[in-house]
Amino acid sequence: MFQLRFFQTAHGGVRELAPRLAEAEADVQRLVEANMEALLGVRFLASEYGTGSVHAGRIDSLGLDANGTPVVIEYKRGTDSGVINQGLYYLSWLVDHRAEFEQLVRERLEATAAAQVFWSGPRLICVAGDYTRYDLHAMSEHRRSIDLVRYRLFGRDLIGLETVATAGGRPAQGRPERRTRPVRSGCERIAELAKAADEVLLGLGDGITKVQRKQYSAYRRLQNFASLCPPQRTKVHVYLSLDPGEVDLVPDFTRNVAGLGHHGTGDLEVRLRTERDLERAHDLFRASYAAA
Structure with missing residues (x-):
């Protein structure tokens, strides 16, 4: 109904x-x-x-x-x-x-x-x-x-x-439990941050399908709502299907990439360097999920 x-x-x-x-x-x-x-x-x-x-x-x-x-x-x-x-x-x-x-x-x-x-x-x-x-x-x-x-x-x-x-995708799951991770440095820490972002995106709600491509992972309800790129040396890039014009862009955290070439889909780029960045990105993740 x-x-x-x-x-x-x-x-x-x-x-x-x-x-x-x-x-x-x-x-x-x-x-x-x-x-x-x-x-x-x-x-x-x-x-x-x-x-x-x-x-x-x-x-x-x-x-x-x-x-x-x-x-x-x-x-x-x-x-x-x-x-x-x-x-x-x-x-x-x-x-x-x-x-x-x-x-x-x-x-x-x-x-x-x-x-x-x-x-x-x-x-x-x-x-x-x-x-x-x-x-x-x-x-x-x-x-x-x-x-x-x-x-x-x-x-x-x-x-x-x-x-x-x-x-046909990953089984529905609830919000992942928060875990205390050992403090790491360099590439290992960024890899852990990318893994944490993956857990958050999959835990946003029911009916999420993860599509693994060579150059990015897409997270989809009916449409893509996020794309997670492989971690770089100092940061992780997440692209969201949100209108950058409706978001308060923060330098070195969020960026309008409409018309710019990048892997994955979505016009709003979110740069994650720390777990604090991931926490403040939660609202953006949820908004993109809700709109998909």
């Missing part, structure tokens, strides 16, 4: 906007495909992609997420018990047709993106009006990376998305 309520303010009063489903499944698909990167953090590649005569089907949407992971997206207007199995069927096809998918990326994006497609854990995202307890159980039985997203429309121009469940 979608719990978020919207109210329109006018003439000193408020009017509640009742949630509703789309008129047709195709309406949801068109809306998401036209705004896929903003809504799901996925770059759009193709719509109604044919799977050939053997599979004899059409994938609703194909995309590539911020970590280079292939994504199959399936839509349902309301509740449909077959959405997960249908999506998994197409996900299996995708894994068996890697060269075809990479060629699609090369045509729609660029050769660099095609060369960096990350096949460890292709994703299935289901966007539907709702899910049943059987859907949630079926998802937990699979080892694939699956995100169940519930949508609702409000008024004429508002859409709400809620991540109902995520599977």
